[in-house]
Amino acid sequence: MVSTTVILFLLCVNGGTGYYYRYMGRRPTFFASLSTSLTLSSINDIVKFEDVRVNIYSGYNPRTGMFTAPRSGVYSFSCTIMANGNSEVQFQMNKNYQYYTGGYAAKSNFGAQTVNSIMQLRTGDRVYIKHRTANSQKVLGHGYSTFSGYYLSY
Numbered sequence: 001m002v003s004t005t006v007i008l009f010l011l012c013v014n015g016g017t018g019y020y021y022r023y024m025g026r027r028p029t030f031f032a033s034l035s036t037s038l039t040l041s042s043i044n045d046i047v048k049f050e051d052v053r054v055n056i057y058s059g060y061n062p063r064t065g066m067f068t069a070p071r072s073g074v075y076s077f078s079c080t081i082m083a084n085g086n087s088e089v090q091f092q093m094n095k096n097y098q099y100y101t102g103g104y105a106a107k108s109n110f111g112a113q114t115v116n117s118i119m120q121l122r123t124g125d126r127v128y129i130k131h132r133t134a135n136s137q138k139v140l141g142h143g144y145s146t147f148s149g150y151y152l153s154y
Contacts, residue, residue: 026056026057027056027150027151027152028056028057028059028069028070028071028075028149028150028151029054029055029056029057029148029149029150029151030052030054030055030056030059030060030067030147030148030149030150031052031053031054031055031146031147031148032049032050032051032052032053032055032060032062032146032147032148033049033051033053033141033143033144033145033146033147034047034049034050034051034139034140034141034142034143034144034145034146035050035051035141035142035143036050036141036142037084037138037139037140037141037142038138038139038141039136039137039138039139040089040131040136040137040138040139041131041134041136041137042131042134043130043131043132043133043134044130044131045130045131046064046065046066046128046129046130046131047065047081047091047128047129047130047131047139047145047147048062048063048064048065049062049065049129049145049146049147050062051143054148057070058070059149060147060149064128065128065129065147066126066127066128067126067127067128067147067149068124068125068126069121069122069123069124069125069126069127070123071123071151071154072121072122072123072154073120073121073151073152073153073154074118074119074120074121074151074152074153074154075118075119075121075127075149075150075151075152076116076117076118076149076150076152077093077116077117077118077119077127077147077148077149078114078115078116078117078146078147078148078149079091079093079103079114079115079129079146079147079148080112080113080114080115080144080145080146081103081105081112081113081129081139081145082105082110082111082112082139082140082144082145083105083106083107083108083110083111083112083137083138083139083140084110084138084139084140085109085110085138085140086107086108086109087107087137087138088104088105088106088107088111088137089103089104089105089131089137089138089139090102090103090104090131090132090133090135090137091103091104091105091115091129091130091131091132092129092130092132093115093117093127093128093129094126094127094128094129094130095119095121095125095126095127096125096126097126100117100119100127101115101117102115102132103115110140110144112144118152127149129147
């Protein structure tokens with residue numbers, strides 16, 4: 001918990017605006033994973049990571065699978081997809097319904113890939129993971145497939 005003295009100090013240092021405390025104290029951050037395995041069968045399927053462990057500022061919505069930026073700035077995102085068994089999974093990270101970064105979990109015994117991206121977002125921009133093909137592909141759950149992101153700077 002921040003003491004009254006620290007808040008008053010920050011208000012004085014920042015010309016009375018309290019900018020540093022309000023905007024830099026807690027940063028939008030989320031981490032979610034798949035608790036159960038799933039089959040992606042449409043090119044329009046969005047992966048909904050339903051096991052949310054961290055969701056500061058509630059930017060990630062497990063019902064839609066989308067992160068909506070609560071404020072403008074530079075964000076870091078990471079996604080790991082593990083194929084279930086001897087399947088392969090083609091996926092992509094999207095920003096506002098547009099391709100940003102691609103990923104491919106190779107057809108091997110539980111092949112996996114992690115994709116990392118840095119994005120400049122405006123308040124309300126959306127980031128999510130979607131399927132890249134119309135072929136049916138299986139994603140392993142049980143915490144092996146994850147999606148996370150956090151605010152770096154304004």
